[in-house]
Amino acid sequence: MDVSQYLEIFIDETQEHLQNLNTQILELEQDTENMDTINEIFRAAHSLKGMAGTMGYKRMQNLTHDMENVFSEVRNGNIKVKANLIDVLFQCLDALEEYLDSIKETADEGTNDNEPLIKQLNEILTSKGEGGAPEEKQPAAPAEEKSAAPAAASSGDGEKWQEIPIGDSEASVIAQAQSQGMNVFGVTVYVQDTCILKAARAFLVFKAVEELGQILLSNPSAQDIEDEKFENDFSIVVITEKSLDDVIKACENVSEIQKAVGGAVNLDNAVAADSVKEEAEEVKETEKAEVPVEVSAAPAESAPAAKQEKKPAAAKPVVNRTVRVDIEKLDSLMNLVSELIIAKNSLVSITSNADLGHEDTAFNEQIEYLESVTTNLHESVMKVRMVPIESVLQKFPRMIRDLQKKLGKQMELYMTGEETELDRTVVDEIGDPLMHLLRNSADHGLESAEVRKERGKPAVGEIHLDAYQDGNNVIIEVSDDGNGIDVEAVKKKAIERNVITPEQAENMSDKEIVDLLFLPSFSTAKQVTDVSGRGVGLDVVKSKIEALSGEVSVKTKYGEGSTWTIRLPLTLAIIQALMVVVGDEKYAIALGSIETLEDITPQDIKLVENKEVINLRGSVIPLIRLDDVLQVPNKRENNGDLVVVIVKKGDKLAGLIVDELIGQQEIVIKSMGKFISKCKFISGATILGDGEVALILDANALI
Amino acid sequence: MDALKVNNKVQMNEDGYSEPVIVQFIVVKIGEEQYGINIKYIENIVRMQHITRVPQVPAYLKGVINLRGEVIPVMSLRLKMGLPEDVETKASRIIIIKMEQHGNIGLMVDEVKEVVNLEEDQIEKVSYGSRENSESFILGIGKYEGGLISLLDLNVTVLDRENV
Numbered sequence: 001m002d003v004s005q006y007l008e009i010f011i012d013e014t015q016e017h018l019q020n021l022n023t024q025i026l027e028l029e030q031d032t033e034n035m036d037t038i039n040e041i042f043r044a045a046h047s048l049k050g051m052a053g054t055m056g057y058k059r060m061q062n063l064t065h066d067m068e069n070v071f072s073e074v075r076n077g078n079i080k081v082k083a084n085l086i087d088v089l090f091q092c093l094d095a096l097e098e099y100l101d102s103i104k105e106t107a108d109e110g111t112n113d114n115e116p117l118i119k120q121l122n123e124i125l126t127s128k129g130e131g132g133a134p135e136e137k138q139p140a141a142p143a144e145e146k147s148a149a150p151a152a153a154s155s156g157d158g159e160k161w162q163e164i165p166i167g168d169s170e171a172s173v174i175a176q177a178q179s180q181g182m183n184v185f186g187v188t189v190y191v192q193d194t195c196i197l198k199a200a201r202a203f204l205v206f207k208a209v210e211e212l213g214q215i216l217l218s219n220p221s222a223q224d225i226e227d228e229k230f231e232n233d234f235s236i237v238v239i240t241e242k243s244l245d246d247v248i249k250a251c252e253n254v255s256e257i258q259k260a261v262g263g264a265v266n267l268d269n270a271v272a273a274d275s276v277k278e279e280a281e282e283v284k285e286t287e288k289a290e291v292p293v294e295v296s297a298a299p300a301e302s303a304p305a306a307k308q309e310k311k312p313a314a315a316k317p318v319v320n321r322t323v324r325v326d327i328e329k330l331d332s333l334m335n336l337v338s339e340l341i342i343a344k345n346s347l348v349s350i351t352s353n354a355d356l357g358h359e360d361t362a363f364n365e366q367i368e369y370l371e372s373v374t375t376n377l378h379e380s381v382m383k384v385r386m387v388p389i390e391s392v393l394q395k396f397p398r399m400i401r402d403l404q405k406k407l408g409k410q411m412e413l414y415m416t417g418e419e420t421e422l423d424r425t426v427v428d429e430i431g432d433p434l435m436h437l438l439r440n441s442a443d444h445g446l447e448s449a450e451v452r453k454e455r456g457k458p459a460v461g462e463i464h465l466d467a468y469q470d471g472n473n474v475i476i477e478v479s480d481d482g483n484g485i486d487v488e489a490v491k492k493k494a495i496e497r498n499v500i501t502p503e504q505a506e507n508m509s510d511k512e513i514v515d516l517l518f519l520p521s522f523s524t525a526k527q528v529t530d531v532s533g534r535g536v537g538l539d540v541v542k543s544k545i546e547a548l549s550g551e552v553s554v555k556t557k558y559g560e561g562s563t564w565t566i567r568l569p570l571t572l573a574i575i576q577a578l579m580v581v582v583g584d585e586k587y588a589i590a591l592g593s594i595e596t597l598e599d600i601t602p603q604d605i606k607l608v609e610n611k612e613v614i615n616l617r618g619s620v621i622p623l624i625r626l627d628d629v630l631q632v633p634n635k636r637e638n639n640g641d642l643v644v645v646i647v648k649k650g651d652k653l654a655g656l657i658v659d660e661l662i663g664q665q666e667i668v669i670k671s672m673g674k675f676i677s678k679c680k681f682i683s684g685a686t687i688l689g690d691g692e693v694a695l696i697l698d699a700n701a702l703i
Numbered sequence: 704m705d706a707l708k709v710n711n712k713v714q715m716n717e718d719g720y721s722e723p724v725i726v727q728f729i730v731v732k733i734g735e736e737q738y739g740i741n742i743k744y745i746e747n748i749v750r751m752q753h754i755t756r757v758p759q760v761p762a763y764l765k766g767v768i769n770l771r772g773e774v775i776p777v778m779s780l781r782l783k784m785g786l787p788e789d790v791e792t793k794a795s796r797i798i799i800i801k802m803e804q805h806g807n808i809g810l811m812v813d814e815v816k817e818v819v820n821l822e823e824d825q826i827e828k829v830s831y832g833s834r835e836n837s838e839s840f841i842l843g844i845g846k847y848e849g850g851l852i853s854l855l856d857l858n859v860t861v862l863d864r865e866n867v
Contacts, residue, residue, distance in 0.1 A: 338772075339772055342772060585755070585756065629758075630758040630759075631758050631759065632758075633756070670773070670774040671774070672757070672767055672774050672776060673774070673775065673776055673805065673806040673807065673808070674804075674805045674806055675764065675776040675778070675805060675806070675808050675861075676757050676760055676764060676767065676776045679757055679758055679759040679760055680759070681758065681759065682757060682758070685755070685767055685774040687769045687772060687774065691769050692753055692755065692769065693755040693766075693767050693768060693769045693774055694755065695755065695757060695767075
């Protein structure tokens with residue numbers, strides 16, 4: 001079978017499963033007896049094995065097979081989860097990731113058999129398991145679980161259709177159909193273990209059965225089946241004129257279907273089973289409510305029962321209908337929307353210029369309507385491109401755990417705001433800078449346990465990562481309760497490295513000195529470790545974030561910890577901007593960087609160190625005459641009042657003197673290409689309604 | 704000269720021409736001189752339009768224009784070659800050149816005259832020795848109907864020295 005066409009799906013899904021495993025194993029480490037987690041891990045390992053097997057990645061399959069065996073034993077309570085097991089599992093995940101990386105690059109899993117890991121897994125199996133051969137144990141496990149299902153106690157082996165919960169309305173339909181002489185069958189269809197497109201097979205089964213009759217019910221629900229939210233079997237209730245054999249044959253005719261079993265639905269039994277089911281559900285409910293107590297003291301019998309019930313119930317709420325879309329398609333959609341907005345802008349500018357009589361109000365109304373539609377369209381497309389930052393943050397708990405072992409420090413990572421959404425392109429890029437900052441906090445920030453004790457801090461250091469939206473920006477903060485930045489040490493180092501002179505150092509504020517850390521090749525770590533301290537950290541963080549039109553700043557207090565703040569724009573393609581005129585040229589200033597607009601008189605301008613400033617409500621703000629900075633050829637003579645746009649960059653403010661304000665406008669950011677990238681005050685260009693190009697001022701670079 | 708011949712052959716092969724090798728050039732006028740631009744680099748020829756000035760760039764970069772929704776930088780060939788500043792006339796055009804690595808760029812010319820087909824033997828290569836010394840933007844001279852056409856080396860013309 002040629003599986004190359006599935007390679008992309010395989011890579012995507014494997015990545016998701018691995019990430020899932022990482023998260024779940026971390027959870028398992030915290031709560032070693034959580035059956036939900038163990039089941040989830042088992043399921044993920046099982047899917048991984050299946051997928052790797054179908055794709056012909058034997059080594060990957062072997063490793064996941066052994067992992068699955070271990071979990072099967074854990075699930076059966078034969079192996080207790082211990083620290084060394086978790087360590088081995090993490091190593092397995094790393095090995096799997098290596099396979100995946102290799103597959104990504106060459107479509108081949110490589111030649112590393114990971115013998116030691118497999119050996120370790122087997123040792124765990126034999127030393128603490130009940131000695132059963134893994135091959136026998138593995139297929140036995142799911143069967144055991146099935147028979148443990150409480151409601152199916154009366155049913156024969158594998159006839160899961162009898163467990164389908166039948167509601168009142170369905171029961172009446174069945175009764176009616178039966179009274180009309182129709183047959184009502186319950187059928188359970190088993191899909192082959194090796195099948196990769198289970199949902200597609202299920203769909204074919206549905207289609208085949210629907211030719212014979214009507215499908216009344218399915219378990220799991222049709223939606224879940226479509227989303228592949230089922231293991232290897234699903235059950236349906238079908239109303240048909242045909243015989244049971246016809247239905248089963250129709251099911252089994254679909255390829256990759258292992259078998260189908262079924263029988264006539266007897267309403268009395270079904271309802272009875274259903275009520276048992278309901279009871280079980282109630283039991284589960286109460287169990288759920290008492291989870292903390294339950295988990296620690298779970299009696300061996302009730303645990304599997306609860307587990308069987310919980311799985312479908314827990315899976316449902318997270319299900320969303322989704323489609324995977326190539327990011328390029330989204331980009332082209334975004335471009336089209338941009339074009340539309342430009343066209344809309346030009347219509348708006350035509351109507352505002354043209355002297356339209358009042359009879360044209362209808363026309364104006366339509367223009368306004370168009371405006372609101374394009375704005376909404378833009379927002380929708382933007383939202384489509386937005387992904388939760390979670391995908392990046394997920395890997396950090398694992399990283400901190402590894403660092404903890406490596407550095408021999410105790411630390412705990414607390415994350416909030418994983419659901420905060422950012423443009424896909426930003427999310428892709430933000431991982432590395434965040435990793436740098438976290439490593440920094442773990443390595444330089446947090447002190448060793450002894451020092452922490454001396455300082456009266458808890459032995460376990462805290463690292464917080466908080467993400468939240470603030471207007472048109474997303475803020476990500478990385479903070480620790482560690483050492484903080486030693487300003488004197490930074491100062492000394494800076495002088496040592498000739499970054500600043502001792503005289504300069506005297507006049508610098510603490511904040512300015514701390515900002516030196518963002519300069520290239522500046523590391524204060526006394527020792528270079530392989531975690532951080534090679535001097536390529538913070539400047540990379542800074543340049544990467546600035547490349548995303550964001551900014552990074554730090555607040556610190558020596559001895560108490562530091563907070564790194566990253567501020568990112570929500571989107572990079574279309575922004576709200578203030579249009580201004582300088583000389584006879586138009587410029588756009590991103591609304592996000594504007595603090596206020598002020599009218600000032602020439603008398604308000606004061607000179608400090610020969611630089612123009614104004615005193616605005618108590619704060620002294622430097623002024624920038626844009627016509628000078630931008631070398632505008634036709635400067636206007638203006639001796640009257642001045643218009644000042646106050647822009648901010650972090651805590652810093654500056655006043656930009658412009659000649660005229662045009663107004664707020666939605667603009668589409670266009671790159672100017674590689675030929676004109678040298679002008680640092682310009683961050684891009686945009687096309688105005690009249691087709692003219694206006695440049696976008698980079699307020700950050702001006703300050 | 705041998706090195707040149709080899710170079711020549713390779714280039715022609717890349718163009719996918721079979722014998723006899725014919726290259727098409729668009730002939731433009733800059734000042735009093737006629738220049739030829741290899742047609743395969745030309746994306747478009749547009750009339751003069753409003754150019755938005757960009758601050759703090761070399762003078763020969765006149766600014767950017769909007770070409771059907773794309774922002775494209777425009778360069779003055781006159782200023783790049785050290786000639787007096789362009790005087791905009793009805794005949795002035797911007798030739799949009801497509802540079803593989805660097806995207807599109809517009810070149811301002813005084814006039815676009817015609818398209819010519821030049822065979823290999825009508826092109827006289829400029830030797831490398833002379834190119835190193837002077838600020839030369841041409842890779843050869845084309846002889847066509849008695850006139851001479853300087854064939855522009857776009858890599859040298861468009862890209863800055865440090866970028867080449």
